[in-house]
Amino acid sequence: MPRRALLAASLATPAAAQAEWGRATPAEGGFVADLAERLDFGVRSGLLRGLHGVLLAREGRILLERYDDGADEAWGRPLGQVAMGPETLHDLRSVTKSVVGLLYGIALARGQVPPPEAPLYPCFPEFPDLAADPARAGIRVEHALSMTMGLRWDESGPYLDARNSEIAMEQARSRLRYVLEQPVVTPPGQRWIYSGGATELLGGLIARGSGQSLPDYAREVLFGPLGIGRFEWHGREAGEESAASGLRLTLRDLARIGELVRQDGAVEGRQVVPRDWIAAMTRPVIPTGDGLRYGWHWYLGREALGAGSPSPWFGAFGNGGQRLWVLPAAGLTLAIFAGRYNTPDAWTGPTRVWREIVLANLRP
Template identity: 30%
Template sequence: MDAAIAAGQVPDTTSVLIARDGRLVYERYFGTGGPDVLNNTRSATKSVTALLIGAAVDRKLIDGAQAPIYGYFADRTWLHPDPRKARFTVEDLLTMSSQWECDDDNTFSAGNEERMYLAENWTQFALDLPIKGYAPWMKRPEDSPHGRAFSYCTAGSFLLGAAVERVSGKPLATFARETLEAPLGIRESQWQRSSEGVGMGGGGTRYRSRDLAKLGQLLLDGGRWNGKQVIAADWIRAMTTVHAQARDDADYGYLLWRFRFDVRGEEEAAWAMSGNGGNYVFVVPSQRLVAVITRTRYNQRDMHAQSQRLMSDYILKALP
């Protein structure tokens, strides 16, 4: 793997870390990477936001995954009022299956994240989104696996972070530090904020590579760290349960991807925190394995495929 990275087969890789059975067994840094570098993991932040929702549920600040998300913004009004919005749940946003017209993969979408970044108030942008329609070739929720029509929507993850701020009365970075980062021994992180100053739960948080491995290990160990239950086991179980089909080759939990890798003719399932640039934290429960890949190959079409090949062709094939 070192040779492949050195040969430029996986360009802009900055670190690869592997933990097996809770023990770090491989740690390499490349290019601009280093043990103290705070990596911009982009949308891998979404998985952290899901953990923070779990922390808020643990503290009875949020009434579980079925809580109506608009209820946490009842002091506001929004465009495109529709009774269906009142039925949108926290889980709908966690699974990227709300009925907003919001699709980051479609530049024409009203909810495309690039439009949100230009808005003065991102919270209002999300609340104002219209209900989506369905072209004849699009699957409706009732025709989709798991009864959910998946559509990747950063605005939804951002609104979840905004809800955490509201119910906790604290900046998202502070809530994250108190409920998640400090218990894991994460000493430093950098959270982004929206135009109006709300913590950005949809992407851009910076972590050291070893701290990303801790987050993966937390998922692997059912929310426990050093013998302490940091996030409820039931919440971790819900996060790592398939709730929607994202693509033909990938499923989705609570702001977590689930990929299927072929390893010597056998299918190996891996949960993943995933972000622009080819950033990944892979969790392979059957192998008790966590793998961190950080890269800076932002906005390149091959970024995700390269990182996934690194996982399949080198890391998983090295298993005994």
């Protein structure tokens, strides 16, 4: 399988992004092994299947960047065999949700969206019948942020099946109403129920509060300051882009978003996302049931580094193996693209890269 490996560049944004490429030694990067060799072995052995791109940065400097060509899709539409590289746009799928989480924090600071403690249903006055339901009165914006609204939602099936709640939402006449009218199955705040519908509600609040489409707003307040000039945001039609899964970025630009989170929302001395929002967004709210916890549209975990106590990491995960990990204590950002869409074990390859190649070889 063709591959392209690039090593040791700057991830500075936006002006210094075109730094010369050179090779960093493991010692310079703080690792005890050649990560490129470990990654290459994993791919050739078949242990790491379907990877399209891997980028590891430490303290803003790229230590490892690799691309493997492969079959790909754009929001479910087959693209055939794609030559992957630094300029290739790639589906983020549900990593999009975490980007929307950042956008909500920016919009909140600008007074464009309701605060987390606000009741949710009055934010959508076009549905007075739903707002009048006493069973829904206790649901707040923060419950959409943490996916604890208590509404029925099921995305366990393939994203090609109308029984999948996200697909049913996309086929509904009103996506917002579809989400809001789902039956209440548990009191709000008590159980994590994975829901692209929650993200759709947040995206709707951002769009109506800003008076802009989600892509236009993202370009102005987030992508522009990060030097991200090329992206796509897919949806069923213009103005109805999918807040849950429609974003496409390059791997370097996804890593820049990780770096923004690692640096508490700042880039090159400019506070793009409020620092207090990053802190609130990455504060554990609810267990996800698989050993992780969830904040406000970001996954949260902990890793033991050396002999010290476990350090927190923040993550954004998407269908097919799309991953973004940020481990501030070690200065690490790891971004991964993959093409194993709708495959139940798509998480295994990226997780092996994170745990068995990156963390296992990090110098104490």
